[in-house]
Amino acid sequence: MKLNLTTLAALLMAGSAMAQTTVQSCDREVTFDAPPQxxxxxxxxxxxxxxxxxxxxxxVGYTGISGWNKLDEGMTAGVAALPELSSQYPSREVLIGADADFFFAGWNYGMKVGGEVTPETLEPFGIQVYELTESCIHIGEKDAASMGDMYNDLRNLGTIFDVSDRATALIEGYQTELVTFLADQPALDTAPRVFVYDSGEDVPFTAGRYAMPNALIEAAGGTNIMNDFDKSWATVGWEAVVERNPEIIVIVNYGEVTAAQKREFMMSNPAFADIDAVRNDRLVVLEYVEVTPGPRNIEAVKTLAAAFRGE
Known part of the structure; x- marks a missing residue:
């Protein structure tokens, strides 16, 4: 009987060890004993x-959406059963008070470097953090943003929550969908020059090489005019935009200033009159949820590919 109990204990220990899984989260390896609940x-x-x-x-909930007017009709339905625990960035108390065991966030996506909510400050409370891959540039070096960043997050979430088959099927489906769509598009003679206009009038807030729009633009066949800007999302001078003369302007729609108002600002300002995109009225609107890493990146690439080809 003693042997049987010992054997059983060993088997249970082995099963527990097998239940553990480890993923890379920015510069950390994070080990989960079981899928978060x-x-x-x-x-x-x-x-x-x-x-x-x-x-x-x-x-048990989500944070950081309604405070920036980012919910659309489809997303509202998707989260109908879940409470929004904080309209903008959550405090540590909010996460602890919800009895959370897992926080999916990123640097400048719910966490700030040196802020009160970080993987280190949440660990003592049993809350493990997985960081958005695109955001890792804020705490170290990484390659320019790519579609692979989004796929990597889906893959890692699949591993963490023990739904890897589902994640793999999604990723392969997205990849096939894009390849099939792009194969049917007319070839471009040259890659159009593209500027991403997020917000700002005195100085524009735009996407550098480490922000997701850089990857979306390249996937669709264009070139981000700020692809040598070693930043994620940041401000630049209007002089640089005018000098680089984009052929397409991508307007990011969210927040209190509407896409229509951003468009009017670009189209009516005499300082921009000689920009090719303004002169030829080639401005395209993408939603915030399309230009940040996530499932809607696929439709964003399709929209950009069509715009680049004059559709």
Missing amino acids: AAISNDVNLTEMMLVLGLADRM
Whole structure:
């Protein structure tokens, strides 16, 4: 009987060890003893990643969406059963008070370097953090943004929540969808020069080489005029925009200033009259959730590819 109990104990220990899984999160390796059961996601794009993986029943809420007017009709339905715990960035108390065991966030996507909510400050409370891959540039070096960043997050979430088959199927489906779509598009003679206009009038807030739009633009066949800007999302001078003369301007739609107002600002300002995109009225609108890493990146590439080809 003693041998049997020892054997049983060994088997249980082996089963426990097998249940552990480790993923790379920015510069950290994070080990999970079991799939999280009380997860919180921050921001609309990260929340959609959780939803497309079918993880709503593993969540106790989300944060950081309504404070920036980012919910659309489809997303509103998707999170209807979940509470928004904070309209903007959550405090540590909010996450602890929800009895969370997992926080899916990123640097400048719910966490700030040196802020009160970080993987280190949440660890003592049993809350493990997985960081959005695109955001890792804020705490170290990484390659320019790519579609692979989004796929990597889906893959890692699949591993963490033990739904790897679902994640793999999604990723392969997205990849096939894009390849098939782009194969049917007319070839471009040259890659159009593209500027991403997020916000700002005195100085524009735009996407550098480490922000997701850089990857979307390249995937669609264009060139981000700020692809040598070693930043993620940041401000530049209007002089640089005028000098680089974009042929297409991508307007990011969210917040209190509407896409129509941003368009009017670009089209009516005499300082921009000689920019090719303004002169030829080639401005295209993408939603915030489309230009940040997430499932809607696929439709964003399609929209850009069509715009680049004059559709």
